[in-house]
Amino acid sequence: MSSLQFYLLFLLCLLSLISSISSLDNKTPISLSLHQFNQNPSPNPWQNLAYLASTSLIRAQHLKNPKPNPNPLLTKSPLFSHAYGGYSISLNFGTPPQKISLLLDTGSDLVWLPCTKNYACKNCTFSNTKTQILPFLPRSSSSSKLIGCKNPKCTWIHTPEFxxxxQNCPPNSTACSQVCPPYAIIYGSGSTAGLLLSETLTFPEKIVSDFGVGCxxxxxxxxxxxxGFGRGPPxxxxxxxxxxxxxxxxxxxFDDTNESSSLILNGGSDSDEKDISYSPFLKNPVAGRSVFSTYYYVQLRKITVGGTRxxxxxxxxxPGSNGNGGTIIDSGTTFTFMVGPVxxxxxxxxxMQVRHYKRAYDVETKTGxxxxxNISAEKSVSLPELSFHFKGGAIMSLPLANYFSILGNSDAVCLTVVADGRSGTEISGGPSIIFGNFQQQNYYIEYDLENERLGFRKQTC
Structure with a gap:
């Protein structure tokens, strides 16, 4: 299908959605599951690594150059991991509730759903035929309302000047018959477009009304x-x-299995806080006037390999006065990204420290x-420890499985960090280091928004 055909289909869906919806006029623990999301895994493990390395670079390019576009709650939700490289949770929207699986993303803000029976997704194929896209159906929800052009939530995706x-909006009034114009979001490897809805978000112990969500x-x-779990209003x-x-x-x-870990909203650690290392979040100098305000910047002081700085x-x-540089932590990136010089x-x-093993140049070519x-002749593998040192004394010394790919029957291991310039194109601007979810596996990670700090500790998830 051509781009023009998809554009026309989008307009038809838009008109259909407006027509169908316009007539629709204390801390409590809640748990959500976090799953991995599967998209086109290959039986060849090196092809899988190459795919994840490629998507991590594409994601980094987006995060470095993104396109501008008092009610406490405690929730515990299952979190699932996927060969795609991401982790998913399930949320219940609408009245009655409809369960939708969504990717957890701390590097973006908007929460959006595949929406309506006419939902169209280009290049969204699955090798697993059991995987289906189950869209949200606004017509089946009595609480679905299109957000108006004068609604403050509309400024989440459009500038006040725009x-x-x-039209059809009284001056100095929020009453408006015109709907908020459609949004379009680019994620690097993908994109989406739709309309903003006001909906009901239901947790087992709490119902949240008038939640702004993308359809x-x-x-x-x-x-x-x-x-979206970023720092912006949406x-x-x-x-x-x-x-x-x-x-x-x-x-x-545990990619693409029924095993899950936990996402906790407004809840502390299950064990003593003394077990957790904390480091303050860092404010980007231009965050108030740039898309970098979405990101969680952490104050990385140094990196050591085998104890050597x-x-x-x-x-x-x-980050400098222009906003470029610095380190962010991102659940949506798979392999940690570093700019070329780093x-x-x-x-x-x-x-230098692993000269006792032969380089596997053929594998480097295959995976990127x-x-x-090459470890084919080794009975045991010894590699230097990779550690990240943060302000405040917090040190994240990674387990070997978090920074080297070690596959069951493989005869080689690869550093799971990606960099710009490998394909001949430098990714300018934005964060210098993007700490990905591969390096975060089997860690408890806490975003303490009230005290503006990141906490972490090793933990079997």
Whole structure:
């Protein structure tokens, strides 16, 4: 189907949606499951690594150059891991509730759903025939309402200047018969477009009314909806007024299984806080006037390999006056991204310390990862420890499985960190380091929004 045909289909769906909806006029623990999301896994493990490395780079390119586009709650939700590289939760929207599976994304804000019976998704194929896209049906919900052009929620996706031209809207009034114009969002590897709805979000112990959610009619390379957990007004934490949220990411060994870990909203750790290391979040100097305000910046001081400090210029570790540089933590990126100069220093240190293994250059070519080492003749594998040192003394010393790919019957291991410039194109601007979910597996990660800090500890998820 051509781009023009998809555009026309989108317009038809838009008109259909407007027609169908316009007539529709204390801390409590809740638990959600976090799943991995599966899209086109290959039986070849190196092809899978190459795919994840590629999508991590595409995601980094988007995060570095994104396109602008008082009610406490405690919830515990199952969290599932997927070969696609992401983790998903299920949320219940509408009246009566409809359960929708969404990808957890701390690097974006809007919560959106595949929507209506006419939902169209280009290049959204699955190798697993049991996987289906189950869209949300606004017509089946008595609480679905289109958000108007003068509704403050409309400014989440459009500038006040753009909305100053709203038609059929009385001056200085929120009453308006014109709906909020459609949104379009680009995620790097995919995109989506649709309309904003006011809906009811139902948890087992709490019902949240007038929740702003995107009703996507068309998507490309984005077969699942997104639960935005970023720092902007449209995100789920912001709309619910959360003080904290935390998760424990299941090991990648459980991709696409029924095993799950937990996402907790407004809840503390299950064990003593003394077990958790904390480091303050960092404000980007231009966050108030840029899309970088969505991201969770952390104050990384240094990186060590095998106890040796990697020589990284300071301006890569902290965002400068132009907003570029610094480190963010992102659940939507698979392999940690580093700008070329930082990655080269890290890779070089590994290469110097692992000279006792042969380089697997053929595997590097197949996967796009490096360095890779041949371990076919080894009875046991010994590799330097990779550690991230944060302000406040917090140190994240990663388990080997979190930074080297070690496959069951493989004769090689690869560093699961990606960098720009590998394909000949540098990714300019934005964060220098994007800490991905592969490096976060089997860690308890806490976003303490009230105290502006990140907490973490090793934990079997």
């Amino acid at each position: 909305l100053s031209n709203c 996507s009619l068309f998507s490309s390379n984005q077969p699942a909806g997104i639960a 995100s789920l934490p912001s709309q619910l007024g959360l003080k904290t949220f935390s998760y424990c990411l299941l090991s990648r060994r 990697v020589k990284i210029p300071y301006h890569f570790l902290w 990655f080269e220093q890290v890779a070089r240190e590994f290469e 990862l490096r360095p890779c080492f």
